Amino acid sequence: MLEVIFEDDHDTAAFLHLIQQSDDRRHFIVREGIKKVGIERSESAFSVQRFIEPIFVRFFLECKEDEHMLSLIEDAYCFTDQDEQQQILQLAHSIMEGELDDHPFEPKKEPRTQFISDALRTISLDAGVFSVRSFQTFRLGKYYERLREYAEAAIDEYRMEQEYQNFIQSLRDYVTSNPPRMKKVRIVHDRAFTLWELRYVSEREQKKYIDRRFVREHPMYIDSHLLAPLISIAPETVELYTDKPEHMMSRTIQNVFQERVRLFPLGAFVSEKTEG
Incomplete structure (x- = not known):
């Protein structure tokens, strides 16, 4: 059995929700504990590793990515205002999704999801104990470096937009006065x-x-x-x-x-x- 250890109940619930959404859920036995989830196969033809890898990828993208980005924006770049943080985060998502076509930041050929998948494949997920916190700390360096690049690009975009808005306001003030x-x-x-x-x-x-x-x-x-x-x-x-x-x-x-x-x-x- 694979036992997944989480830091809080919120992450545990989010992970269980993703498991419930999987079409292959019926082939596995899932046991919920306090800040942990146990997973074992109910049919020998199915692999826990293959079942759980895409769920982990979704978990880190959908449940942990924004958390890490906001931490970066506040701690590394000193944006403490929550409204500013959310604006920068939204710009980062736009850049990730390619919505800002004229942005100078060029996306790398390898998608960020690949970094998570590659890291998961370096360990066995068929049995044993998997600590989400340890995995984040020791295995996701390349993924977090990519997120830092997106955060920096978003902050540059945000600062340019702020400059533009200040510029527009100064022109508007001149015209009206x-x-x-x-x-x-x-x-x-x-x-x-x-x-x-x-x-x-x-x-x-x-x-x-x-x-x-x-x-x-x-x-x-x-x-x-x-x-x-x-x-x-x-x-x-x-x-x-x-x-x-x-x-x-x-x-x-x-x-x-x-x-x-x-x-x-x-x-x-x-x-x-x-x-x-």
């Missing part, structure tokens, strides 16, 4: 973004529309051809013509000007030009 220099402007996104009212204005003349002091305060973020004059003009209405409203620049314009933005498909502007 300064009188508009034009009532309405149109921005046409056809390959590039064009501030239509300034399309024939020379670069020298465009500089007259730009608040240089404000640009100096945000040198890394302000686009001198579009964002700098647009923010400095602080129009009452921004008509944005684009077929890609989720483009980073489109999102920035919408986030800064909020209810001042009127969004149109690119084709609507082409029709307007033709009719005019």
Whole structure:
């Protein structure tokens, strides 16, 4: 019989729940104890090792992974606020699932589940005592190193998002606290973004529309051809013509000007030009 030792009743219950979900459960005898579960086969044709390996993989992924990630985020990277921890954890899950396609973190060829499976195969699980805590401490080094990489990538993503939000707020504050220099402007996104009212204005003349002091305060973020004059003009209405409203620049314009933005498909502007 294999006896699995847990640290608490919650883990014991979670593991038993996973066993109950297995289609092969009927071929094994499962005995529940205090912080432990005993497993033995009821039919000689079946292997405890083969039965229990995928259950252990699910257990570490579904029941212990977030616990370890949150511990890393708090203890190794000093994020103690629970809301921040949850945001970072969610970003880590997004990276793991490949949801952030433009993220610079490149997933390794070997999935993290493989590290758990490989570690389980180095020991016999047909009989004896299996301590979850000892296995985590001595066998899952490569798996936890992978989780650290995901945590670091998520923290980088979180910090970038925080910087972006602070940047957006500073632009929003500027726009709301300064009188508009034009009532309405149109921005046409056809390959590039064009501030239509300034399309024939020379670069020298465009500089007259730009608040240089404000640009100096945000040198890394302000686009001198579009964002700098647009923010400095602080129009009452921004008509944005684009077929890609989720483009980073489109999102920035919408986030800064909020209810001042009127969004149109690119084709609507082409029709307007033709009719005019």
